[in-house]
Amino acid sequence: xxxxxxxxxxxxxxxxxxxxxxxxxxxxxxxxxxxxxxxxxxxxxxxxxxxxxxxxxxxxxxxxxxxxxxxxxxxxxxxxxxxxxxxxxxxxxxxxxxxxxxxxxxxxxxxxxxxxxxxxxxxxxxxxxxxxxxxxxxxxxxxxxxxxxxxxxxxxxxxxxxxxxxxxxxxxxxxxxxxxxxxxxxxxxxxxxxxxxxxxxxxxxxxxxxxxxxxxxxxxxxxxxxxxxxxxxxxxxxxxxxxxxxxxxxxxxxxxxxxxxxxxxxxxxxxxxxxxxxxxxxxxxxxxxxxxxxxxxxxxxxxxxxxxxxxxxxxxxxxxxxxxxxxxxxxxxxxxxxxxxxxxxxxxxxxxxxxxxxxxxxxxxxxxxxxxxxxxxxxxxxxxxxxxxxxxxxxxxxxxxxxxxxxxxxxxxxxxxxxxxxxxxxxxxxxxxxxx
Numbered sequence: 001x002x003x004x005x006x007x008x009x010x011x012x013x014x015x016x017x018x019x020x021x022x023x024x025x026x027x028x029x030x031x032x033x034x035x036x037x038x039x040x041x042x043x044x045x046x047x048x049x050x051x052x053x054x055x056x057x058x059x060x061x062x063x064x065x066x067x068x069x070x071x072x073x074x075x076x077x078x079x080x081x082x083x084x085x086x087x088x089x090x091x092x093x094x095x096x097x098x099x100x101x102x103x104x105x106x107x108x109x110x111x112x113x114x115x116x117x118x119x120x121x122x123x124x125x126x127x128x129x130x131x132x133x134x135x136x137x138x139x140x141x142x143x144x145x146x147x148x149x150x151x152x153x154x155x156x157x158x159x160x161x162x163x164x165x166x167x168x169x170x171x172x173x174x175x176x177x178x179x180x181x182x183x184x185x186x187x188x189x190x191x192x193x194x195x196x197x198x199x200x201x202x203x204x205x206x207x208x209x210x211x212x213x214x215x216x217x218x219x220x221x222x223x224x225x226x227x228x229x230x231x232x233x234x235x236x237x238x239x240x241x242x243x244x245x246x247x248x249x250x251x252x253x254x255x256x257x258x259x260x261x262x263x264x265x266x267x268x269x270x271x272x273x274x275x276x277x278x279x280x281x282x283x284x285x286x287x288x289x290x291x292x293x294x295x296x297x298x299x300x301x302x303x304x305x306x307x308x309x310x311x312x313x314x315x316x317x318x319x320x321x322x323x324x325x326x327x328x329x330x331x332x333x334x335x336x337x338x339x340x341x342x343x344x345x346x347x348x349x350x351x352x353x354x355x356x357x358x359x360x361x362x363x364x365x366x367x368x369x370x371x372x373x374x375x376x377x378x379x380x381x382x383x384x385x386x387x388x389x390x391x392x393x394x395x396x397x398x399x400x401x402x403x404x405x406x407x408x409x410x411x412x413x414x415x416x417x418x419x420x421x422x423x424x425x426x427x428x429x430x431x432x433x434x435x436x
Contacts, residue, residue, distance in 0.1 A: 001318050005284060010116050010325040013109050014318035017058045022105045023077055026202055027092045028052065030184055033201035034094055034194075044091030051085045074098040095194030099305060100184045103218040106317060107180055108206055110226060113321040114176035120328035121169045121233075125162060127335045129435060132158035136427060139420055140254060140345040141356065146246075150356050151349060151423040154255075154340060159434045161240045166434075168233045175229040178222050182206060183214035188304040215304040220295070223313070227295035230320050234288035237327050241278035241285070244334060248275045254345045258337035277334050284327045291316040353386040354395040360417040361399060361409075368408040378405050 001011065012018055032045040059080065066076035075098075082089035093101075136155035141148050182203035186194045196210070203210045211218050247255040257275050259265070265272030294316060298309035349356065358379050365375035382398040382405075396418050399405045405414070 001322050005326045006322045007325055007329060010113060010322050011318075013112055013116075014322065016060045016064075019105060019109070020058045020060070020063065020077060022108050022206075023074070023101050024048075024052065024058075024081065025206065026101050026104050026184075027078075027081075027096075029202045029205045030096060030100075030194075030198050031092055031094070033198045034091070036201075037195055037197065039195070040091040040094060044088050047085050047088035048081075048092070056084065072098070074101055095186050095192075095198075096184060097187045097216060099217045100186065102310075103214075104182045104184065104202065104206070104208070106223075106313060107182060107208055107218065109317065110223075110321070111176055111180040111207065113325075114172060114179070116325055117230075117233075117321065117328065118169065118172060118176070120325055120332070121165060121172065124328055124332045124335070125165055125169070127332045128158050128162045128165065131335055131338065131340075132162060132431075132435075135340060135342075136431065137424060138340070138342045138345065139349060139424070140342075141349045148349075148352055148356055150359065151420055153424060153427055154342075154345065156427060156430060157243070158335075159431060161236075161243075163434045164236050164239070165233075168229075168236050171229045171232060175226045179226045180208045181211040181218055181222065182208040183211045183216075183218045185211070185214045185216070187216060189214040189216045217301065217305045217309075220298040220301060220309055223309075224292075224295045224299050227292045227316060227320055230324050231289040231292035233324060234285040234327065237331055238282050238285035240331065241281040241334075244278045244338065245275045245282070248278075252344075252348065254341055254348060256339040256341070257334055258339060277330060281327055281331055281334075284323050284330075288320055288324050288327070291320040352391040353389070353393050354418055355383055355386055355391075357418045358383050358395065360422070361395075361405075361414065364413065364417055365405070365408055370408055378402065 001014070028045060028048040031040060031048060034040045035042045035045050063073075063076050063080045066079055067073050070076050070079070078089075078093055081092065132155045134155070135158065136153060138154040139151055140154045140157070142150050142152040182199060183189070184194065184199035184202050185191050185196070191199075199210045202208075213219075244255060244257065246252060248257065256273065257277050259273045264270075265274045265276075294312045298312055301309060362372075362375050362379045365378060366372050370378070379399075382395060382402055385398055386393050386395050396414060399409075399414055400411050
């Protein structure tokens with residue numbers, strides 16, 4: 001985790017003390033249920049909860065020192081707790097295995113991380129919706145292959161982004177549900193030394209559901225799904241970030257990241273205003289996507305378990321969620337403060353002499369009785385003259401001067417095909433589909 005790209009709430013989920021607190025809650029709840037079942041005396045969980053009620057500081061350094069000798073993190077933690085609680089702590093961990101604690105803790109952390117990310121997505125969706133409605137009918141050029149195609153509105157560009165992130169939200173909700181499982185099933189997952197009721201109890205207390213079949217570990221296809229969804233969200237972040245970067249290019253300059261008073265863009269060139277935030281988002285998206293592959297590779301563990309997944313998850317758990325949290329917040333800020341230049345959009349749209357209306361002329365010629373191939377030929381030969389003149393000639397004027405074209409369409413009919421508003425007649429329909 002890089003502190004530069006981390007926010008406090010998400011980072012706190014992955015702090016050692018936060019992890020150990022979840023470990024304790026799992027152990028204490030399990031001991032409580034074992035007492036309810038008559039397996040251990042009530043004095044066991046009571047001693048644990050009485051100590052916990054004092055809101056003790058978890059001594060991370062002391063636990064780490066024990067682990068350095070024992071070479072086992074869960075045993076080091078249990079030994080440290082026993083020193084604090086006293087003899088009754090011996091009833092902890094009855095019939096449990098380390099993975100019961102570790103895997104269930106990871107589920108809690110990922111579920112809580114999901115809740116933060118879902119809040120992030122809600123904030124981003126709200127920002128996109130606000131700007132989309134603001135520019136619902138702001139004309140701009142649509143591009144395919146980076147080349148002028150036909151008119152759209154800037155609001156439609158943002159509506160597309162809204163719909164995409166709304167899908168991301170639905171995927172994350174599903175991924176959260178899939179990852180939020182609890183395993184308290186003991187060695188190799190058979191419940192031989194612990195009652196399944198303990199698992200159900202702990203799951204309920206921690207807001208999880210019981211894993212139907214745990215082989216001593218929670219199956220890693222769940223984690224693969226979770227991190228893959230984060231990777232898809234990262235892809236959507238980059239898609240919108242790249243759009244902003246392209247629109248900010250000097251020769252385009254239809255939109256621009258907010259440039260704060262006192263901000264400097266280059267150590268060498270005082271004139272520079274660079275899209276540093278969206279470039280940064282592109283880089284972060286690459287990192288988040290990279291965490292999906294090791295999660296997929298973690299699925300194939302040996303038999304009932306091995307720990308090849310463990311070191312991987314110590315990296316990707318915090319790194320992926322912390323980075324995505326930061327990226328979503330940064331993108332929200334970019335959209336909220338995005339500088340948008342409608343006049344430049346109109347200038348860019350007009351610079352190619354009306355070529356953007358070529359399809360309407362093509363269709364009109366076919367409807368006037370000319371074959372599609374001939375109609376395409378007539379429009380294209382005039383359009384190429386505009387291209388070659390770098391937009392300094394007018395497609396409409398050239399078409400009016402083309403006798404083959406005017407034999408099929410009158411000047412008035414041609415002029416009607418260059419009406420910009422024609423392209424926006426279904427904007428309301430699209431908005432209603434996206435925003436309801």
